[in-house]
Every structure is written in structure tokens, then in C-alpha cells.
Amino acid sequence: MVFHVDFKSGKPVYLQLVDQVRYAAASGALRPGDLLPSIRPLAEELRVNRNTVAKAYTELESRGIIETAAGKGCFLKENDSPLNKQVRHKLLVARIDEAVVTAYQMQVGPEVLRGLVDERIQFFDRKKAGTQPGSESDPQEKEQIWTPTNPSSTFPISADVMENWTPSTD
């Protein structure tokens, strides 16, 4: 997993690292048994105090999220689902909020937004079922597939989307 530090968030740096591991665990970017980077290279890479990274790992260990195997490093522990569900929902809500705000700024009304969400769910359902939609819209639909990256990434609005989505003003 890739860590990053944002000094503008106002959140202590070690807590940022703790939360990134929690989110990575909840979203599947880190799986139980996965090895976390060791303290020194991670501190060097992020150019943060070595003790900050050590503090984050100590915190993760005391919360039962990771465990240290002597001489081998830190591993993600088997997950406990209630926390994960909570974190997943929190993650998702943040993304939904971004979409709601973006829709508002683009003057896309709530009904249209709900419609689009349904449309996208159906699109992925169709993909999952293996029945490809009409060939004429296929490349465009591919363009619009959005893969979640990290929790702090912004909701992408490609030029393509801006051009093809007609804002409704209801």
C-alpha cells in the first residue's frame, strides 16, 4: 500500500498513518497476513520522523489491527467485521457526499442523480452477468468506469463526463 502524509489536514501525522492502514484493511487494499513496510524505509520515503511511524505502528498493534512477528515485520491481522463494516460505510459516505456536492454544483437535481446511480449499478450488474451492453455505447461506458483508489482522492470528473452529461435544472 502507498502511504501519504498531508500536513494541511490538521490531523496528527501518526494518526493519518493509522487511519490509512485501517482504510486499506477495510477496502481490501491490505489483506490479513500482508506485510507492512518496515519503519525505517517508510519514514525515509515519507520524510517523516522515524518515531512518528513507530508510534503509528504501536497504536495499530495496541488496537489489534496489526501484529509484529519478531524478525519478520508487521502484518495485518485477521479482520474483525463490525469495525470493517463501519469503516466501509464511512468511506462510501465520503464518496457519496462528494458526488452529491458535485451534482449540486453542476445543477444536477437529486432525482437525476438517483437515476444515474441506479443506471451505474445496473451497468455493473450487466458487466458482472457477462451480458455486454449495446456495442455502440461500449467504449464510452468503459471510459466512465471509475475505480476507487485511496480514500482522499477526489471524485474524478473527466472532460468526457462534463461534455456528455446534460445538467438538468429542476
Added chain:
Amino acid sequence: MRPGRCYGFFGRNGAGKTTTIKCLLNLLRPTSGSVRVFGLDPQKEEVAVKSRLAYVPDTVAFYPWMTVRDALNYQASFRQHWNDTISADLQRRFELDPKQKTANLSKGQKTQLALIGAIAAEPELLVLDEPTSGLDPIVRREFIETVIGAYQSGDPDRRTVFVSTHLIAEFEGLIDEFTIIAQGRNLLTMNADQARNRFCKIRARFADAPPELKLPGAINVRQIGRELELIGNGNAKELLETLRAQRPEELRCEALSLEEIFVASKSLVQESTL
């Protein structure tokens, strides 16, 4: 200062940073006040103090006839303790040729050589005075990584860093606590995480001209067109509530970086009771 932590020392040119550091090293004697390093007076117990610290200044001078190897051997001869492995590792990492004459080294290479000399001695305290100014970005990056890796990680609970710098953003992640000095006096000393949590920049954009508002405790309030910009000092929640009640089009709040805190430090201290 406590062992194992990193302290940032900020101030404008002429504020007294280098003077302070020179007093710590007994290169200057204070005209008033007193200096203590490891609880000792560097003037009376110079050897005891200097044997436990290492110093990298912004401009480093070596005897020009010495090679890289000579210069390191020369420095090692003054030290009770010297780690050859660290010295060799870092020479490789910085791609320094041991046979190269120090007179022919670039500014960046001289700083790297000074850093090797400082870290190989594995001192309890590493004093850095504007160590990376005038160096290219790659050398600056390597310098900081070396301080974190080769120095700090060697014995994290006892390796203390004291760094004076104008390149605050580069050292931001390293710094646990910082002091801002002005005209030779301590203006502000704070824990870095707490400072970033306490000081924040708030921006509110309104549909029309910003309303007249009472914003107690807000610092550096500025109006730019339909936008209001201000700095909160531990009272972001209240300020945001007051602003939100006016139904702004957009309301943003972000922490001040250490550099921004430094830039705003005068008004932060004047307009608040710290």
C-alpha cells in the same frame, strides 16, 4: 529538549539562529543569559559537550589538500567513537570518491561529506544550521532521508536533532517541536502536531459581499471580493459555525503548515494569548 526528538528552529535572517547555535558550541559567548547543553555549560566543559554532539553548518570548509578519505580519517581521529560501516555506506550512497580532493567537491558534496562525519560519530545530538540551503533538490532529499534513516534509526530514543532552517516544508515531517525566534527572543514554541491542529486557515465565499461579522479570536481577517479569509487559533469550530450561519456558497478550513505558521507568527502571537 528531550532526547530522541527533533526540534526545528525558525527565524528570519538576523533573528539570532546562528548566534544561538554558536553559543551552544562555544564558538561565541553569550553577552547575557546562559547556555546549557546536556545540562552542561559549553564554555566550561567544552570537550564534554562537543564529544556528545555533531554539527553541520551551511557552508562547510575542509582542508583543501585532503582527500575525502583523509578528511574523514582526520575527523575520526578526534572522536571517541566512529562507525566505519555507516561512513562507508554513506560514501557509497552519496557516490563520493574517497580519493577525490575536498577542494574539488561541489557544495552539495561538501555538505554530504560533513554529514557523513557527523553521523559516523553517532552523537546524541545532531545540530544542523541551514544544512540544505543552496543544494539541489535531490541532495536535499537525500540529506533528510539520511538524517531519518542512518542517524535517527540507529538508536531512536537517544538521537536528538536540532535543525535551524528556512526550508521549513522540507523538514516538516521530521520536526516534533519548533521554536520561532525574533530579535534574539523566543516568540513561539510549540509541538508541531498541536500547532497544526490549533492554527487553521478558513475561507468562506458568499453569494454577495461578505456580511459584517463579529469573529472573536479570528486573526488576519481579509476580504477578497466575495471571499473572507481568516486564521483561527484553536477556535475553528466556533468560527465555522458563525460563518456557516451566514450560508456561504463555500466554506473551507485547512491546517496551517509550519511554514505558514512561521510567516504568520507575529500576528499569531500579538493577537492571541498563547
